[in-house]
Amino acid sequence: MTLEAIRYTSGSLMLLDQLLLPNKSEYIQIKNTEDGWNAIKKMQIRGAPAIAVAGCLSLAVELIPKQFSNVKELVDFVVTKLEYLVTSRPTAVNMLDAAKLYTARMTEYAKQPDLTPDVIKNKIVTEIEQMLEDDVNVNKRMGQYGGEDILSGLGNSSATILTHCNTGSLATAGYGTALGVVRYLQSKQKLDHVYCTETRPYNQGARLTAYEIVYEKMPGTLICDSMVAMLMKKNKISAVIVGADRVVANGDAANKIGTYQIAIVAKHHGVPFYVACPSTTYDDTLPDGDHIVIEERPHGEMTSVNGTRIAAPGIGCWNPAFDVTPGELITGGIITEFGVFKPSELQQKIRQAKSK
């Protein structure tokens, strides 16, 4: 059975508490947007696509049992809750986009005098539920496009992949973005090996990606973030594939801290560097990466592990959660559900695809 980070049946939402992984697999019940906001903020669920799906589903489960006396009350309720959900993790664009989409929808529905609050509520709940299904389908298409692009450069050989952070079933509604490409390669018996970085300070690679690698019986190895350059010098790495928290108009990509460094090192060794980015993670309202606000997270993430102090008392820390990889370092391309594109052509290609 595939790993599920989000378990949803109409009116009931359970999230796998990723803070307890890899030692315990426990689901937490999410009854409303406050529960959803907290789970995102505490990083019990993470990964830009999963955040949006889980956040919106937390709104759905809150909406389902609730009665509204008029349309305005319903619209105000939904819009306020969406705005609130966006504040849980500001760097991830998917939640913001979902909030904009559903806010626009609510405004539209409100203009139609024949729609009762109940009808509108059911429409919006159905649309949110559809997100979950769409996300998996988008990932599968990305997996195929990315996988075939990598294989096309390898003759008949299998691929050896390096990935960073967690972008698998645990970060999405299922299948995964960057790890979805690895999953596709495995399904075609074309995965020679996958390396994953620890991804300090939060260890998403060591805890989550490694967990998925073991769960899926992939041939895989964990390395420290500091070992990437030596790995590339010693072993033939076919490609680096990472996910994205936000890709902007010119193809610059914000992703987990450490991504930019891996891209520099990959270029130095001539290893193609890919960013897997569903179009929901693409944000062309920002011209380039300098406009992306980078979240800084608490120092305790660096100085302690599960309550054990690992750094000298009194030392100051700098803990940016993300960095920005300039488009010119994304040498393999940006993998979307519409195909693999150069960063410089991404805007045009996504516009074309969406206008079809």
Add this chain to the structure above:
Amino acid sequence: MTLEAIRYTSGSLMLLDQLLLPNKSEYIQIKNTEDGWNAIKKMQIRGAPAIAVAGCLSLAVELIPKQFSNVKELVDFVVTKLEYLVTSRPTAVNMLDAAKLYTARMTEYAKQPDLTPDVIKNKIVTEIEQMLEDDVNVNKRMGQYGGEDILSGLGNSSATILTHCNTGSLATAGYGTALGVVRYLQSKQKLDHVYCTETRPYNQGARLTAYEIVYEKMPGTLICDSMVAMLMKKNKISAVIVGADRVVANGDAANKIGTYQIAIVAKHHGVPFYVACPSTTYDDTLPDGDHIVIEERPHGEMTSVNGTRIAAPGIGCWNPAFDVTPGELITGGIITEFGVFKPSELQQKIRQAKSK
């Protein structure tokens, strides 16, 4: 009072147990070479210069109370113990060099018929004790050469330094190699800021360098190994300074895993990259870095922190302790006790200096 990793008075050797830092400062008593070998192997003491000094002093404390009935017995004893000490940490060249030096000395003394076992024993003990003093003096000269070289490129400004692993008082007999340069800058009121990496998987940066930074009241900040590129993009870094476990004839440098990656990233950002290498760490018997044997260490270092599992059960690991930075990436130069040299001219300069 300066931090002391090695406390020695004739016949008594105490080592600060660095595995307990930064939470506890406890000294362990070393009574013989077996204690010394264990302390090095368990990494209670680490850093190439400190390993050699501590290893040889462990031989001195074993020799002092011991009686030998003839010269051959003494020579065999010393040579065997030196060979044994070399096996504790094979990558560090200093212990090997010290073993060669004292083995040659013993052979030489044995040829002089007027020397009794007691006289020879006292001579070798005195020479070993001199190592401790010499190491501190060498570091101070390196600090000044390196510090002045960095400042010469900054006009009247202060320096912002990034360092990796631990190369301070804890890694040497005192003062430090790369951190000795930082100490020199601080003493001249020319240290604007020092950043240190965590240095996964053993966290020597977070535990030891951060401890020294706090102890010496340096303006300093801890970062993860994955944050180097973003730090260089965001802040003006004057120089990277790292230590070395071994520098070979062509200027290639073996140092803590992650060093090679930082050198690539520094070159990408135009930040000068320095390696602090006392001539005792220079090994011109190997032509280039490809000939350096890299130690691989246990997986547990990566998967657990103080007994707490941090990686998914069942995942395979790769844990090389060192990597090799090619001389062409050492753009600032190699800092020795004789001056700062280009990697390509190192062999000639060290030969010249030693022949004076």
